[in-house]
Amino acid sequence: MSSENALEPVEKVDAAPRPAELDFDNVPQTVRLWQPVGQNPKYSLLPLFLGSSLVALPATLVATLFGVACGVYLAEVAGKRTREIVKPAIELLAGVPSVVIGFFCLATLATLLQNLLHTTFRLNAMVGALGVSLVIVPVIATMTDDALRAVPGFLREGAHALGANNWETITRVVIPAGASGLVAAILLGMGRALGETMIVLMATGNAAQVTLNPFDSVRTMTATIAAELGSVPQGGEQYRALFLVGALLFTLTFIINLVAELAVARMRRRLAL
Amino acid sequence: MSRRGIAAATFVLAAGMAGLTFAMASGDTITVKGSDTMVILGQRWAEEYMKERKDVTVQVTGGGSGTGIAALINGTTTLANSSRPIKAEEKDAAKKNGIDVVEIKTAMDALAIVVNAANPIDHLTLKQVGMIYSGYTNNWKQVGGPDKKIIRYSRESSSGTYAYLKENVLNNRDYAADVQTMPGTSAVAEAVAKDPNAIGYGGVAYFATNPKLKILKVAKDEKSQPISPLNADGRPNFEVVWSQTYPISRYLYVYSPGQPKGAAREYLDWILGPRGQEIVEKVEYVPMPGHAQQAASN
Numbered sequence: 419m420s421s422e423n424a425l426e427p428v429e430k431v432d433a434a435p436r437p438a439e440l441d442f443d444n445v446p447q448t449v450r451l452w453q454p455v456g457q458n459p460k461y462s463l464l465p466l467f468l469g470s471s472l473v474a475l476p477a478t479l480v481a482t483l484f485g486v487a488c489g490v491y492l493a494e495v496a497g498k499r500t501r502e503i504v505k506p507a508i509e510l511l512a513g514v515p516s517v518v519i520g521f522f523c524l525a526t527l528a529t530l531l532q533n534l535l536h537t538t539f540r541l542n543a544m545v546g547a548l549g550v551s552l553v554i555v556p557v558i559a560t561m562t563d564d565a566l567r568a569v570p571g572f573l574r575e576g577a578h579a580l581g582a583n584n585w586e587t588i589t590r591v592v593i594p595a596g597a598s599g600l601v602a603a604i605l606l607g608m609g610r611a612l613g614e615t616m617i618v619l620m621a622t623g624n625a626a627q628v629t630l631n632p633f634d635s636v637r638t639m640t641a642t643i644a645a646e647l648g649s650v651p652q653g654g655e656q657y658r659a660l661f662l663v664g665a666l667l668f669t670l671t672f673i674i675n676l677v678a679e680l681a682v683a684r685m686r687r688r689l690a691l
Numbered sequence: 692m693s694r695r696g697i698a699a700a701t702f703v704l705a706a707g708m709a710g711l712t713f714a715m716a717s718g719d720t721i722t723v724k725g726s727d728t729m730v731i732l733g734q735r736w737a738e739e740y741m742k743e744r745k746d747v748t749v750q751v752t753g754g755g756s757g758t759g760i761a762a763l764i765n766g767t768t769t770l771a772n773s774s775r776p777i778k779a780e781e782k783d784a785a786k787k788n789g790i791d792v793v794e795i796k797t798a799m800d801a802l803a804i805v806v807n808a809a810n811p812i813d814h815l816t817l818k819q820v821g822m823i824y825s826g827y828t829n830n831w832k833q834v835g836g837p838d839k840k841i842i843r844y845s846r847e848s849s850s851g852t853y854a855y856l857k858e859n860v861l862n863n864r865d866y867a868a869d870v871q872t873m874p875g876t877s878a879v880a881e882a883v884a885k886d887p888n889a890i891g892y893g894g895v896a897y898f899a900t901n902p903k904l905k906i907l908k909v910a911k912d913e914k915s916q917p918i919s920p921l922n923a924d925g926r927p928n929f930e931v932v933w934s935q936t937y938p939i940s941r942y943l944y945v946y947s948p949g950q951p952k953g954a955a956r957e958y959l960d961w962i963l964g965p966r967g968q969e970i971v972e973k974v975e976y977v978p979m980p981g982h983a984q985q986a987a988s989n
Contacts, residue, residue: 450868455757455848457863465868529885538840540886541871623871624847635871645874649758649849651784652765 452626452642454656461659463666465626469543469636470667473618474611476547476632481554481611482604488555489562489603494588505563512556520620523549528621539635541623547632549617554607561606565599565682566592570689598685605678609671615640639667718746719954725759725772726851727875728800728894729943733772735970736962743966747954753875756851763946764788769955771946774800774851774894790948797962799977801920801932802852802939803895804907805880809887812836814908814917817938821860823890826867831888843870844879844891852876852893855941880904895920895927896975911938932977943976 451460488508492501528545531537537544569592577587593600623635624645643660650656723733730753737749751772759771764785777792785792804820806812815823815834822828823841832838845866846853853872857863873879876893883891884903898904899921908917918937922928931937951959961967968978 451865453848453865455854456857456865458865460865539842539869539871540882619874624873625869625871627868635869637872645847645872646849649755649761649847651761651781654784 450628452637454646454650454659459655461656462626462628463639463663465628466637466639466642466663467666468628468630469622469626470612470638470640470670472543472630472632472634472636473546473550473614473622473638474608476544477550477554477611477614478604478608480548481551481558481607484551485555485558485603485607486562486600488559489600490566490588490593492559492563493566494592495584505560508556508559511552514552516553516614516616517620519549519552520617523617523621535633537633539623539625539633541621541635543622543632543634543636546618546622546636546638547611549621550611550614553614553617554610557610558603558607561603562596562600565596565603565685568599568685568689569595595689596685598681598688602678602681602685605674605681609674609678612667612671612674613640615644619644639663643667718748720748720750721769721955721958722767723749723751723759723770723772723945724754724762724768725946726756726774726943727753727846728756728774728850728852728897729753729772729798731896732798732943732971732974732976735974736967739966739970740958740961743961744957747958749958755847755849756854757849760946763792763948764790766790766948769947770951770959773944773946774941775855776942776944777946785948793947793950795945795947795951795959795963796942796979797945797959798943798968798971798979799932800941800943801895801927801937801977802855802892802941803898803920804909804939805883805891805893805898805904806907807883807887807889808903808905810836810905812907813905814910816910816913816915816917817860818912820892820909821862821864824856824866824870825861825864826869839888842886842889843867844882844889845870845872846876846879846893847872847874856892856939860939894976899925899927899975909938927975927977929977933980940977 449460450462450464452462452465453460488504492505496504523545524541527548528540531545531548532540573591573595574587577591582590618638619641622638622641624637624641625635626637626642627634629636643663646656647660650660723737730751733751737751740749741747756771756773756775759768759773760777760781762768763771764781766788777794782792804815810831812831812835819828819834823834824843824845828834829841830838831841843866845856848854857866871882873882876897879891879893880897880901883889884901895906898906906919906921908919910917918931920927920931920937920940928937932940945959945962947955947959963979971978
């Protein structure tokens with residue numbers, strides 16, 4: 419909606435006999451809103467669903483790049499001693515309280531990103547996504563490591579025997595054999611990203627917009643529940659709406675985790691040979 | 692460890708717990724929950740009151756007016772702070788739980804409209820504020836400022852300030868979808884201080900001392916004089932709030948389940964008395980008109 423067009427009807431109201439009064443009733447308003455407090459409460463799940471997606475998908479993408487690389491390095495390249503240092507270090511990252519990561523995003527990362535990219539919103543989905551990716555890199559890295567280590571040694575030995583070098587063995591034999599495990603790792607990471615609350619509550623700006631731009635401020639399902647559930651009378655309309663959001667969130671993560679489990683089961687079957 | 696040792700340890704533990712229970716039961720505890728706008732005020736009241744009355748414990752927490760009133764309805768707090776009057780449906784919900792809510796006006800507040808100190812704008816009309824927050828004015832140029840997109844910051848929907856602005860300034864229109872909601876007024880202050888194109892709102896006390904913020908003058912309509920909620924010295928201006936000349940002034944309420952009795956009653960009397968009202972003034976809110984002369988003469 420262009421602001422010029424939106425203004426026009428209001429100017430007409432200005433010309434009406436009650437110019438001083440604040441009255442822009444003639445202007446149509448957006449319907450797809452999450453705005454549970456007011457005369458006409460609005461409970462559209464669309465902005466919340468898009469908000470969650472705009473955080474979870476980029477977060478998963480970034481975390482996949484780093485997480486899978488880490489996992490492959492740990493399982494296939496790193497020596498025993500390096501592994502003993504690097505793996506706990508990555509797992510330590512999972513132990514950082516998300517409120518700390520959230521504050522880091524809010525105070526430091528957001529400013530850094532805005533100075534770099536000149537985004538309109540200082541707090542936006544991407545800031546939240548980068549924060550969330552910090553949390554899920556360890557999930558993806560550890561699970562990738564586990565999946566690749568489950569690939570039997572004779573496959574590697576066979577590849578080497580056929581003259582493949584290390585790189586070829588990893589990319590053409592080990593990763594394809596463990597592919598289902600990698601898919602499971604990424605999906606579980608995504609499930610975790612969808613459920614992450616504190617970081618997105620602090621870093622995304624919490625504006626319930628219908629948008630596909632990852633640099634817009636968004637409001638996720640989890641942040642909405644966290645911010646509002648404590649302050650609604652039990653059993654009311656908004657209370658029930660928030661439970662619906664929760665149910666939707668559970669369904670989404672359940673489906674994602676189910677697919678991940680199926681992928682793991684499939685890998686076990688295939689590697690049993 | 693011998694059996695006797697274990698018995699002794701158990702005894703010490705039991706005695707300790709009994710002592711703890713006794714200590715907790717020996718004084719009255721008043722829990723106050725609600726408006727974030729009133730958290731600073733509520734905590735100062737509690738601190739000073741507990742200095743005078745060693746036998747009473749007052750616990751104050753925020754979360755928003757909605758949170759406080761919900762707690763009152765659910766019977767989990769002694770008193771609720773609210774920066775908006777209780778809604779009819781909340782009153783009904785309380786009645787259903789057998790609670791007849793009593794309203795006490797304890798102080799007044801001027802709602803400040805705040806922008807970054809770098810913004811050249813120095814006043815807006817009430818209507819302009821409403822149009823900015825409901826999404827019909829999107830560029831500072833439209834209200835006489837630079838050609839920049841307006842970044843709107845707001846409070847969570849549980850906040851009394853959110854509801855107050857929606858009813859009185861947005862005229863019950865929806866907030867624009869891109870309004871960013873912050874978990875507290877100090878978070879709004881922080882965000883506006885960091886963003887040169889931002890606008891925010893909240894209790895004047897949260898913004899008055901921050902040099903990176905500018906509190907705007909607000910005019911009731913195009914023909915009225917823009918009024919600042921502050922005096923020349925940067926303190927809240929009582930006169931414009933009492934007379935409601937400053938167009939967005941409001942009461943700060945405390946709600947009680949039924950007529951307050953015992954410790955809660957004494958506490959509320961103290962709040963409305965000279966000591967309580969003096970503290971209102973100290974945290975840069977506006978004391979109640981009747982009591983203010985008392986406070987000023989002290």
